[in-house]
Amino acid sequence: MTAIVHHLHPVPSVGHYLRLGHTGHRKLEDLHASGRFAIDRVVVDAAHINEQTELLDSLRTSDTEIVLDPQVAELSTPGGFLTSARKLPWADSRGPYASDNFDRSRIIDMAAKIADFAIEHRVHAVLCPTHLLNGPQDAWLAVDAEMCQMLRASLDARGANIVAIDFPLLTTYQVLLDGAARSALATHISDLPFEYLWLRIANFGSDKSAAGFRKYINAARDFHEIGKPIIADAIGGLPSLGIVAFGATGGICHGVAEKERFYPHHWSKPRAKGAGGGSKKRVYFSGLDAYLNDEQARTLLTTRNAKPLLGCSDMGCCPGGWEDMILNHTTHYLTQTTRRVQELGRVPEMRRADHFLSHQLAPADRVARQALRLRVGDKKIMEKLAFNSRKTDDMRHVFEELRTTVHNLTRSSVPLKRTKRTSVASGTRGR
Ligand SMILES: [Zn+2]
Secondary structure (H helix, E strand, O other), X not given: OOOOOOOOOOOOOOEEEEXXXXXXXXHHHHHHHOOOOOOOEXXXXXXXXXXXXXXXXXXXXXXXXXXXXXXXXXXXXXXXXXXXXXXXOXXXXXXXXXXXXXXXXXXXXXXXXXXXXXXXXXXXXXXXXXXXXXXXXXXXXXXXXXXXXXXXXXXXXXXXXXXXXXXXXXXXXXXXXXXXHHHHHHHHHOOOOOOOEEEXXXXXXXXXXHHHHHHHHHHHHHHHHHOOOEEXXXXXXXXXXXXXXXXXXXXXXXXXXXXXXXXXXXXXXXXXXXXXXXXXXXEEEOOOOEEEEHHHHHHHHOOOOHHHHHOOOOOOOOOOXXXXXXXXXXXXXHHHHHHHHXXXXXXXXXXXXXXXXXXXXXXXHHHXXXXXXXOOOOHHHHHHHXXXXXXXXXXXXXXXXXXHHOOXXXXXXXXXXXXXXXXXXOOOOOO
């Protein structure tokens, strides 16, 4: 007799994407090999895909969705053009692209090259090559819209109709807050053949004020009428959980303890030699939702009474306690971040805002206050703790107010994982 097995495969209810970035993929390979890489969707930069083939191969075998970023927005700026992205097959060797000389033949050529690349690297989805828009009148918008159509046609012509296209809407915080600009943008893109809308807002990220997040949540709601899942790109930490909990987006995307903010200033001018590149070790304090460098982390955690409050007590994450938290800061960051997103994802959508407020934000607020009572000998750390406590307190007020004043919220639908497809769902090819 065959036993009836009830598989409990809940629909992944928060789309959680990790940008692999260009450093640290060896560490991620190790994590994946030891079964501790719990994120099931990644975004890979085209310029770094060749260094990451081993990691991508193992991710593919574990059913991880792979999304390709062709990095065209960078390639259209003086600073971005000087990065390794300029070696990509669709980069123009003469310099950054400009919207006024980007005619139809260039669109066709770029779409074909990106389609070939996507197929060669067996990705599940491609971020449409879009640009940082200064509003609905920006000349790039028409190019980006045509590119989306052309990329779809190029993929289909190559028999790759199951490779999805997502549309990253890159714009500024000012444009996002402008209601007329938002609806013009939404109207312009609503019929394009993309599946998920990625919102990537310049100079906006986890460090934004609490009031800024409320505005973001309200603004994102205007894009719900397009009827496609939305992903908040380049935001992490508690604010990203708030955005998802309140249904503004159905997914989030961030880097490995970085890219929690989209700050394209280095695109506009070339980086000075020696600037950027090397990043300091950032240790994540999940209780506080804050980062300290390793030296500060050590000072704080060796302060009397700090370990029980701030040290990682999650045996599945840092079995060696607080020292693991510093030593294996990437593992710790990814484990803690993923656990919180998954926790929220298990809560039915209509209860998520309450869950976020009482089980995620309120505890962080409490820890932030308690941390202020520690006698830390370092003034900079104390200032950071004070700043953090004010920020968490503000967030709690803003989100609680949002909870009581906003009714009948529309919600972004949840972006489903696209690894098991054999055909394309209807309704994803525009209307
Ligand atoms: Zn840990």
